[in-house]
Amino acid sequence: MNTTSGNLIEKIYYDDDIVKKFLLATMVWGLAAFLFGLIAALQLAYWPINANMEWITFGRLRPLHTNAAIFAFAGNAIFAGIYHSTQRLLKTRLASDLLSRMHFWGWQLIILSAAITLPLGYTQSKEYAELEWPIDIAIAVVWVIFAINYFLTIRNRREKHLYVAIWFYIATIITVAVLHIVNSIEIPVGFLQSYPVYAGIQDAMVQWWYGHNAVAFFLTTPFLGLMYYYVPKAANRPVYSYRLSIVHFWSLVFIYIWAGPHHLLYTSLPEWAQTLGMIFSLMLWAPSWGGMINGLLTLKGSWSLLRTEPLIKFFVAALTFYGMSTFEGPLLSIKSVSALGHYTDWIIGHVHSGALGWNGFLTFGMIYYLVPRLWKTELYSKKLLENHFWLGLTGVLLYYISMVTAGITQGLMWRAVGKDGQLVYPDFIETVVRIVPLYWVRAFGGTLFIVGFLLMCYNIYKTIQLAPKEQKAEGTEVSRSGFDEKTDKTHRKLEGMGLVFSVLAFLAIAVGSVIEIYPTLSLHKYITPANIIEPYTPLELAGRDIYIKEGCYVCHSQQIRPIVSEVLRYGAASTVEESMYDHPFQWGSKRTGPDLSRVGKKYPNLWHFSHMMDPRAVTPKSIMPNYPWLAEKDTDFLVLRKKLSVMKQLGVPYADDIVANADIDAQKQAKLIAEDLEKNGGPRNLQKKEIVALIAYLQSLGQKGKQ
Amino acid sequence: MxxxxxxxxxxxxxxxxxxxxxxxxxxxxxxxxxxxxxxxxxxxxxxxxxxxxxxxxxxxxxxxxxxxxxDTSPMETEDSLKEAFGKDGILAVGAQAFASKCAACHGQELQGLIGPNLTDKFWIHGKGTRMDVIAVIRNGAPDKGMPPWGPVMKKDEIYAVAAFILSKQGSNPAGAKPPQGEEAP
Structure with a gap:
C-alpha cells in the first residue's frame, strides 16, 4: 500500500542478540521449573523423596516451582517473543540496547535471588507473589525499564498503526505493573521479611485480584500477542478477522480483571464480591474464545502444513488447550462447581492444562520457529520435533486426566454425608490415600513432558552448533508506512495513537480493580463489633511466621466454607473477624491436608510435637513431610518487639507494654508449653525451639473469638 | 462462515x-x-x-x-452394651481401629503416652463402665485434649473400640503410665 508512495527506504538492524539471550534463558529456566515440578509431584506420591532436607520440602519447593514456571520460563519466553516481533511489527530497532540488557540481566538476577531465597524460607506466602520486599522492588524497577524501553520503541516506529499483537503487549506491560505494585505494598520487619498492609478479607481480595490476573496478564495476554504474530507467520496464512481482534481484545482486558474473587467463593469475602467474581468469569468465556477462534481459523485450510511444517502442531495443540482451559475456568467459577472443585487437584489439573498445554506448547512452537531463523540455519531434526510433540502431548493429557480424576474423587469423598447425618469419610487421610495412585500417574505424565522438552533442548543445541559460525548481522530494508493513511474508522485511528491506546487500556483494567478493591479497604464495614477477636500473643505470632516460612499454607487451608460437609468436618464456617488481624491472610487454596482454622485445642501439645517430628506417628499413611529441624532451631524472641510494633502500625491493637515486652511474654508462654510437653513425656528443654512457637500458633487457631 | x-x-x-x-x-x-x-x-x-x-x-x-x-435405634444401656460387646470378631475390629486412631496417644499396648493408661483401674472420666467409655470416646474430653470421635467413627466402630479397650483391663503392659484419675471400685 505504502511502499509505492515514494517513502524513503532505510536499512536498519534489528537487535536479535537480545532475543537469543531471552530464548536461551527460557530453555535453561524451563528445565529448572519442570524439574522442580517433577520433584514436588514425586513428593506427593512418595513423601521421603525430600530426603528430610528442609530446603526442598513441598511447602518451600512448590512456590519455587510456580515462580520458576511463571516468571522464569514463561517470563523469558514472552520477553524473547515480544522483543523479536515488536521490532518487526514496528519496523524499528528496540529503543535502547542498554535498557534491553538491563532488562535481561536484571530479570535473571531476580530469578536467581528467588531460587536462593525461596528454598531458605524467605516468603510472603502470597501465591505467585512470595518474593520478599527487596526483590519486589527489583521486579518493579526492571519492569519499569522494560516499559520505558518498550514505549520508546513504539514512539520510534515506522509503522503508524499498531498490530493486534502490540495491543496485547501494551495491556500486559501496564497491567502487570499495576498488579505487582498494588499487591506488594508491605512494611519491612527485617532485611528479608515484611508484613503486607492488607489483612484478612482485604489481603485475600487484593492477592487473588493479583493472582488471577497474573494468569490473565502474564500467561494469557502476552501469549495471545505472540500467537497473533507467530501463528500467521509460521503458517503463512492471513489472520482471520480484524474486527474479532478488536472485540475480543477490549472485552478480554475489561472483563478479566474482575474475575479474581472466583478464587474465594464460599469464603468470608463479602458475597457481592464473590458474585462479581463468578459472573465476570462467565462473561469471560466468549472473549477468551475469540482468541482461539481467530488463531484456529487463521490455520484453517493449512492442515497440509502439519506434515511439512510440523511445528504448527504445537500451535494447534496450544490453541486447543487454551480453548479447553478457558472453558473450564468459567465452569469452575460457578459457585456450585467451585464447591466441589476448590481445594482439590482438579484446580491443579486445570492450571497445568493451561501452563503446559497453552503456554508451554506455544513457547515450544515459537522456539522451533525462531531458532533456525535467528541462527540462519535449518532445524537439526524434524523427527525429534515430532517426538517431542507426541511425548509432550501424552504427558499433558496424563497429567490433566489424572488430576481431574483425583480432584473430583476427593471432592466427592469430602462432601459425602450418610443418612445418619455423619461424614462417610470422616478421616481426612482416607481421602488422601485413595488418590495417591493418581499422584504417580501425574508424576509419570510430567516425566514424559520433561523427556520431550529434553529432546527439544538437544535439537536446539545441535541446530545452533551446526549453524554457520559467521553470524553477520543482516540489515533489513524498511520504509515508513501508514502515516498517510486516511481513515474515518475510530479504532483504526486509535491504533495510530500509542499513548491514547495505552491510557484506554489502563482505564479498562482500572474500572474492575477499583470497584472490587476499594470497598474492602474499609474493613470495619464488614466487621461485627461483638465478634472482634483477640490478636495473637507474641509467641503465637512467632509461630505464625514459622508456619508461613515452612509454607504450611501450600497444603492446608484456613477457611471453612458454609457447606454442610465442611461444617461437619471442621466446625462453624469461618468469619470475617477471624482473619481480621492476619497480615498476610492464610486462607490457602489447596487442601492436600485438612483445614486448620479450628485445629486449636483439638489435640494436646504433645500430639503436635509428635506430628511435626513424624506425622505418621499419629496419622498412619500421612504424606506430610517430617519437620525435625523445628526442634533444633531457636526462635528469635528479640525480633518480636519489632514484629509487634509493625503489626501495631498496621492497626492490630497491641498495647504499648505488650510490644515493649514481647520477647519476655513470648518466653513465658514458651516455658509453659515446654513444661507441658515434658510433663507428658516429650523431650526436655524445648522452650527456645521453633516447634514450641509453632505449637502455640496452632493451638490458637479458632480460639481467638469470644467463645 | x-x-x-x-x-x-x-x-x-x-x-x-x-x-x-x-x-x-x-x-x-x-x-x-x-x-x-x-x-x-x-x-x-x-x-x-x-x-x-x-x-x-x-x-x-x-x-x-x-x-x-x-429415633428408630433402641436406648443404650449397660446391658444392651454388654450384649453388643459380646459379638463374635468384635475385638479384632476394635484392635484395628484402636491401632489407627487411638494408639498415637494411648500407646499401642494401651499403656498410655499423651493420654492416660487404659489398662489400669483408674479413670479420669467416669468409673470405667461400658457407658462411661462409650461416652468419652463419643464426646471426647476437649479440655484434656481428647477429641470427640462421635462425628468420625460409626456406632459399631465405637462399640468395637470400647470392647477392645475393656478387654485389655489388667493386662499390665510394659512402660505403663502411672495411674491418673480415680480408682474404680
Missing part, C-alpha cells in the same frame, strides 16, 4: 482479513452477559438466598434426617 479474502491490513508480511464475527460466538457472549446480570440482580439486589442462608436450610434438612434415623 465464508472467508472474506480481502486484504485489510498488512504488518511484516502478516495479512489481516476482516471476516464477520461468528454468530454463535456473539450469541454465547450475549447470553453470558444476560445471565450475569440476572444472576447478580437475583442474588445481590432482589434478596436471593445468601450462602449462609443455604447452609442453614441444608443443616436443618440434615438434622431432620438425622432425627428420623436416631
Amino acid at each position: 465464508s472467508d472474506n479474502n480481502e486484504k485489510f491490513h498488512e504488518y511484516d508480511g502478516i495479512i489481516e482479513h476482516d471476516n464477520p464475527l461468528p454468530t454463535w460466538w456473539l450469541w454465547t457472549f450475549f447470553l453470558t452477559i444476560i445471565f450475569a446480570f440476572l444472576y447478580y440482580i437475583h442474588y445481590q439486589l432482589a434478596g436471593g438466598g445468601t450462602l449462609q442462608d443455604e447452609l442453614k436450610v441444608a443443616m436443618a434438612q440434615l438434622e431432620k434426617e438425622k432425627a428420623s434415623v436416631v
